[in-house]
Amino acid sequence: MSSCETCVVRNRAICAGLDNQEITALNAIGRRRNVSAGEPLIWEDDDSLLVANVIEGVLKLTTSTEDGREQIVGVAYPSDFIGRPFGQTSKASVVALTDARVCVFSRNDFDRFARSHPGLEHKLLERTLAELDRTRSWMMLLGRKTAPEKIATFLLEMSERLAETGCTPITRGPATRFTLPFSRQQVADVLGLTIETVSRQFTKLKNEGVIDLPARRDVEIVNRGALVALAG
Amino acid sequence: MSSCETCVVRNRAICAGLDNQEITALNAIGRRRNVSAGEPLIWEDDDSLLVANVIEGVLKLTTSTEDGREQIVGVAYPSDFIGRPFGQTSKASVVALTDARVCVFSRNDFDRFARSHPGLEHKLLERTLAELDRTRSWMMLLGRKTAPEKIATFLLEMSERLAETGCTPITRGPATRFTLPFSRQQVADVLGLTIETVSRQFTKLKNEGVIDLPARRDVEIVNRGALVALAG
DNA sequence: GCCCGGCTTTGATCCGCGTCAACCGCCCCG
DNA sequence: CGGGGCGGTTGACGCGGATCAAAGCCGGGC
Incomplete structure (x- = not known):
């Protein structure tokens, strides 16, 4: 498995901007995983042990009330980043909508790696800001x-x-x-x-x-x- | 004006984690500004020339439809960060709800500074992730x-x-x-x-x-x- | 091909919240 | 002290979308 494969199409992936040595190091702490349609990857309020990068497929992020009402709060497409680095618990469940391939990292490993690679953190920041923009325009839709x-x-x-x-x-x-x-x-x-x-x-x-x-x-x-x- | 003042209570501000030299450099590119209740700071879809750090007061972030329906998509409290670094346009208007004091930066200056100070970017990332969590739980409220x-x-x-x-x-x-x-x-x-x-x-x-x-x-x-x- | 089960569509009815309109009360200002 | 205006409250009513119910469609398994 080439480094490129593990970490998605280079130009769009979370690792874009890293040099070869960094990519290799990142690959060392990540694992490929297949998730079939309907299968969960992360449960709401669990310990947020995982973060992941979508390679292929589409996944939903949801929150639910106790009485079973569900709201999809985000959709992850290939090259999107999933999970909550630097936080205690995940606030959303992640479930695959189609068969999907992801690259998962233990949150601890990923956090440590990110903190020592500013290029990665910058990329992550840009993505998170873009996601926040999208989420806010979705609030307009939901509310009004x-x-x-x-x-x-x-x-x-x-x-x-x-x-x-x-x-x-x-x-x-x-x-x-x-x-x-x-x-x-x-x-x-x-x-x-x-x-x-x-x-x-x-x-x-x-x-x-x-x-x-x-x-x-x-x-x-x-x-x-x-x-x-x-x-x- | 001490550096601490310009950049808010040190422990909670955007600059927490920076050393003294860095704080001084950041202050050099920021300007204090008072915004009175009801006054706008940023208009929806403008060129996103400003980012800012709230020192005191409360501000609202809103988006509107053409026919005048409004949705508040976020609320900024003291120590919160406002604006959209690394992006072309701002997707939301920012208007003060109470009289407020903010520390504004030109987006270009701030972007340049942030890219060369990983500690600041990390802080910004943590804040943005927390804001995304809050926004998502608000989607549940709006939708369900x-x-x-x-x-x-x-x-x-x-x-x-x-x-x-x-x-x-x-x-x-x-x-x-x-x-x-x-x-x-x-x-x-x-x-x-x-x-x-x-x-x-x-x-x-x-x-x-x-x-x-x-x-x-x-x-x-x-x-x-x-x-x-x-x-x- | 046939049957079964889940997803989707369609119909009938209900009700929560929006809409429209009037009124109230506080605060400012003369 | 007496308007006037703005923000807030209250009431009457209607509609959009939820709810409840049933039928239709399509795909999969045998």
């Missing part, structure tokens, strides 16, 4: 948007992120046709809606000719302009 | 909690944060009595509710003897247990 706006925003975001992370046939710009890594229930958990509402909104957009739904999880954006207008 | 749960959660969070940032008479643990730095409308903007719903829920809690409302913005928690139970 209507169901149709939520669905439209969601579809547009999916078409962008799936394209840029290479989860769809490579095209320039956002994808017009893609396969959702989510079930209807999971879409509901992302948007703070119920499964029935999600289903109804999808059907409505299809009837209006804005999108097409060729298969359960497949979406084709027919009229992107309309979607942008609906997104609010 | 009912109005009574939102209000209860909000009051408990306020009682903790206002105590730990020294915005209330110092006590051990969470404050039982405090002054909200928010108007009713702003509470609504934090929780994704309307002003009327916020008002009704406050009144309900008062009638049930869970809290007392001695003045417009003052809250006294009478029955914390009940509040915790309601928070969901």
